[in-house]
Amino acid sequence: MADVKKISKKKPRAHIRETKGNKVFDVVNVILMTLFALIIIIPMWNVVISSFAGKNAGTFVFWPKELSIANYIQVFSDNGIWQSMFISVAKTVVGVVFHLFLCSIVAYALSKRDLKGRKLYSAMGIITMFFSGGMIPTYLLIKSLGLLNSFWVYILPAMFSYYDMVILMNFFRDIPDSLEESAKIDGASDWRVFFSIIVPLSKPALATIGLFHGVWQWNDFMTTKLYVTNEALYPLQMRLYDIIVQAQAAASNGLNAQISIATTSKGVQLATIVVTMIPILVLYPFLQKYFVTGTMLGAVKE
Amino acid sequence: MKLRKHQKRPLGVRIVDWGKSWGRQWQLQTMVLPGIISMIIFNFIPIYGLSLAFRSYSVTSTMASAPWVGLENFKIILKDKYFWESVQNTIGISAIKLTIEFFLPIIIAIMIFELKWSPFKKLVQTITYLPHFLSWIILGGMLITWLSSNGMLNQILNMIGIATKDNHILNANSYWSIASLSDVWKEAGWGTILYLATMSKIDPTYYEAAEMDGASKLRQIWSITIPEMSTIISLNLILSVSGLFNSNLDQTLVLMNSQNQPKAEVINSYVYRVGLTQGDFSYATAVGLGVSIISVVLLIITNTVTKKLNDNQSVL
Numbered sequence: 001m002a003d004v005k006k007i008s009k010k011k012p013r014a015h016i017r018e019t020k021g022n023k024v025f026d027v028v029n030v031i032l033m034t035l036f037a038l039i040i041i042i043p044m045w046n047v048v049i050s051s052f053a054g055k056n057a058g059t060f061v062f063w064p065k066e067l068s069i070a071n072y073i074q075v076f077s078d079n080g081i082w083q084s085m086f087i088s089v090a091k092t093v094v095g096v097v098f099h100l101f102l103c104s105i106v107a108y109a110l111s112k113r114d115l116k117g118r119k120l121y122s123a124m125g126i127i128t129m130f131f132s133g134g135m136i137p138t139y140l141l142i143k144s145l146g147l148l149n150s151f152w153v154y155i156l157p158a159m160f161s162y163y164d165m166v167i168l169m170n171f172f173r174d175i176p177d178s179l180e181e182s183a184k185i186d187g188a189s190d191w192r193v194f195f196s197i198i199v200p201l202s203k204p205a206l207a208t209i210g211l212f213h214g215v216w217q218w219n220d221f222m223t224t225k226l227y228v229t230n231e232a233l234y235p236l237q238m239r240l241y242d243i244i245v246q247a248q249a250a251a252s253n254g255l256n257a258q259i260s261i262a263t264t265s266k267g268v269q270l271a272t273i274v275v276t277m278i279p280i281l282v283l284y285p286f287l288q289k290y291f292v293t294g295t296m297l298g299a300v301k302e
Numbered sequence: 303m304k305l306r307k308h309q310k311r312p313l314g315v316r317i318v319d320w321g322k323s324w325g326r327q328w329q330l331q332t333m334v335l336p337g338i339i340s341m342i343i344f345n346f347i348p349i350y351g352l353s354l355a356f357r358s359y360s361v362t363s364t365m366a367s368a369p370w371v372g373l374e375n376f377k378i379i380l381k382d383k384y385f386w387e388s389v390q391n392t393i394g395i396s397a398i399k400l401t402i403e404f405f406l407p408i409i410i411a412i413m414i415f416e417l418k419w420s421p422f423k424k425l426v427q428t429i430t431y432l433p434h435f436l437s438w439i440i441l442g443g444m445l446i447t448w449l450s451s452n453g454m455l456n457q458i459l460n461m462i463g464i465a466t467k468d469n470h471i472l473n474a475n476s477y478w479s480i481a482s483l484s485d486v487w488k489e490a491g492w493g494t495i496l497y498l499a500t501m502s503k504i505d506p507t508y509y510e511a512a513e514m515d516g517a518s519k520l521r522q523i524w525s526i527t528i529p530e531m532s533t534i535i536s537l538n539l540i541l542s543v544s545g546l547f548n549s550n551l552d553q554t555l556v557l558m559n560s561q562n563q564p565k566a567e568v569i570n571s572y573v574y575r576v577g578l579t580q581g582d583f584s585y586a587t588a589v590g591l592g593v594s595i596i597s598v599v600l601l602i603i604t605n606t607v608t609k610k611l612n613d614n615q616s617v618l
Contacts, residue, residue, distance in 0.1 A: 025519040029413050030422070036410065037429045040491065044432075046454045047444045061457050106337035109330040116324045121334055128341055133348020134590040135570075136577045140354075140365055141347050160340040190329035219437035222552060226578065237439045244443045244556060251450075252472055252559040266447065273443045280435050287435065288428065 051270035071271035080231070080239060081275070088218060088235040088279075091154040095217040096210050098159050103209065104202070106160070107168035108194050125162035135226070142227050149230045154223055158216075164209050171205035172198060208290040211283065218279055236276045243269055355588035361581075368584070375588035385589060388572040391478070391565055392549045399482035400542040406486065407493030408535065412523055414494060415501045427498075430491025442556030445484055446471055471557065477565040481553060496534055504530045536608040544601035547593050569593050 046061060051071055053064035075081055109115055110122070133141075138157075147153040175198065183193050199206070221237035228234070234242075247269060324331060350365075355375055357368040379385055410430075417423040433441070448454045449470040459466055470476050504527065512522045528535075549568030558566040567575075569589065577586025609615065 019518070022519050026416070026418065029416055033410075033413055033417060033422075033426050036491075037426050040429050040433060040487070043444065043448055043454060043487075047447060050447065061454050061461075102336055102340065105333040109333035112327075112330060115330055115334070116320060116327060117331075117334075121338060124338065124341055124346075127349075128345040131349055131594075132345065133351045134587065134594065135573055136583050136587045136590065137348040137351025137354060137365070138344075139578060140351060140583065141344070144364075145343075156340075157344045160337050160344075162341070165337065190333070194333070215435055219435075219439075221437060221439050225555065237437055240443060241439045241556060244439070244446060248446060248471070248559045251469065252561040266450075269443060270447060273440055277436060277440050284432065284435065288431070 047270055048274055051267065051274045054267060055265070071265075071267035072275075074268050075271045075275060080234075081236075081272070083232060084234050084236045084239045085275075087151075087233055088237070091151070091235060092214050092217040095155050095158060096214045098155050099161070099164070099213045100206055100210050102160050103165045104168050104199070104206065105194065107165045108172055108190075108198055110165070111169045111172040125165070128162050139226060148227050149233065151233060153227045154217070154220075154235075157223075158213075158220075161213075164213070168202070168205055168209060171202055175201055204290070207286075211287050211290060215280065215283065215287065236272075240269075240272050240276050243272060352587060352591050354584050355591045357584055359584040359587075371584075375585050376592065378585060379589060379592060384567070385569075385572060387564065388567045388569050389547075392547060392568040392570075394478050395481045395568065396546050396548065398478060399485050400545060402482070402486045403489060403493060404538060404542045406490050407538075408497060408528075408531075410490060411494035411497035411501065412527055415498060415527075416519070416523075427491070427494075431495070432491075433488045434492035436488070438550070438552035439556055441484065441488060442553065445480070445557065449480065472559065472561040474562040474565040477557075477562045481550075481557065481566070485550065485553065496538075497531060500531050500534050501527060532612065536612055540601065540604045540608055543604040544597050546600060547597050 042061070049062070049064065052067045052069065054066060054068040054070050110118060112118075115121075132138075142148060142153060142157070147156065179197055179201075180193050183197055188196070218235075219237060221235070221241055224233070224235060224238040225241070228238075247266075354365065354368065356370055356372060358371045358374070359365075359368040363369075414423060414426060417426065450456075451467050451469045455470065456466055456468070471480065508526050508530075509522055512526060517525070547569065549570040551568075551570040551574060554566060554568050554571040555574075558571065573586045573590050576582050576589070
């Protein structure tokens, strides 16, 4: 992180003499990068503004004929969406807390190089990174654990991640031992040292892992699709999926026969998309701060 | 020296010693324990469950009690027309996607790195990383809107004089491009992050020296930036090639419909359909296992090849 900042603050290095070729390069570069950014931002703008376009949703590129919040009124008048929002928030918050707690206590113990059995534990973890049982064996396991249609299916299987644990472990190793030793001399136990010294010093690392796991929890719909059939436990993503797939099925069958199936209007679909997206957009500025730490810690230090 | 002495002591003493130091570390050991239990339950039991591929599972049996049938399930795969269709679609979509997603982020990263005005640089990064954080459900819903008969794509096509009213998502022949390009749209910006981090570590004096010698921008990129990134480029190459058989289940489940299914069904969605919808657990496990084995073989092959190219150093 520090390195990146240093370089970006560095004065442009072409202080000798701008050649003509370099100027052309710079101009072309700025134009192409502007285009690239527009290709990303225009379609998203189109969806967001469409959700405010009442019945005209999705029939223009930049600006609708009229703006209205009718679609949102309809979205929020459905009790199901409030239930789903509650589930989404609950699974994200509970998921992050459990994930951080479990990964960080394991990381603290494994950051001690004299821990007995450390090699065995690491070997087990590395195996889990390269091999997995896949969809069907995992489904049968979840079923036999009685986790089908349970809120805990969102939390327990995702609770531990060896990859996230390694990131935290590397961070803990950089904390000077002297801090812990003085606490140990005063008679503090390992748990005590962990909670009162390690955790407060590791806020940036914990925030990185917590944010990335939170985004994953919020976005995850596969867990619901595979293991949950009870609508009361549907998070927003799953509700949105149902709306989209129903409308799609109607559209593709409608080609063959003129059957009318009651589906959600385009405007309401788009408003639901925006509602589902908002938490990510709100978290995004915070996430951005941890982009580089998050990816570099895991990828390079291993 | 110390180590050798330690090994010479009788086994019993060593076990007692080990137990004693474990005892001293009991607090740390209790911290590891929940993680180990979690890995055993949620990772190792499903790995054991892969044995289902060689068994015949029925509703009345359990994972361990189902009778062994050897390679029976794999023999059926060879004759399964729908499976091979899904393999074709998987490879088709992956090949387009991985080729673009291998080259494009390298180019974009270099271009972002060369931007001089840092607020603009930040803005470009902020915008282009964003789609990575949206779920496939959100992006799928957006795509369906953009591609619908009145959607943004047709509006733009009409503006430049191509009159069309097609709903593109229902057109099976466009599906491969839709699936792969939408993935590029989502991930191309995020794909630059490791390259940018690597480039920021290149010694700036290299560029200064090159500039003194009159090397052009493109020349500097070709002779300094790219060689300095070779490790991370080879790593991405290995991951790309071994990902040829990977398919995106989230994306497929949201974009697939009855019209485009012949071109949209990929291996993962086939496993999902046969296993969980039709309940043929053993067969679906065999399909999944077969595909993972092929992926591992691809990983080993590309690793060997890139190792040769990289002066016998493995990047994995």
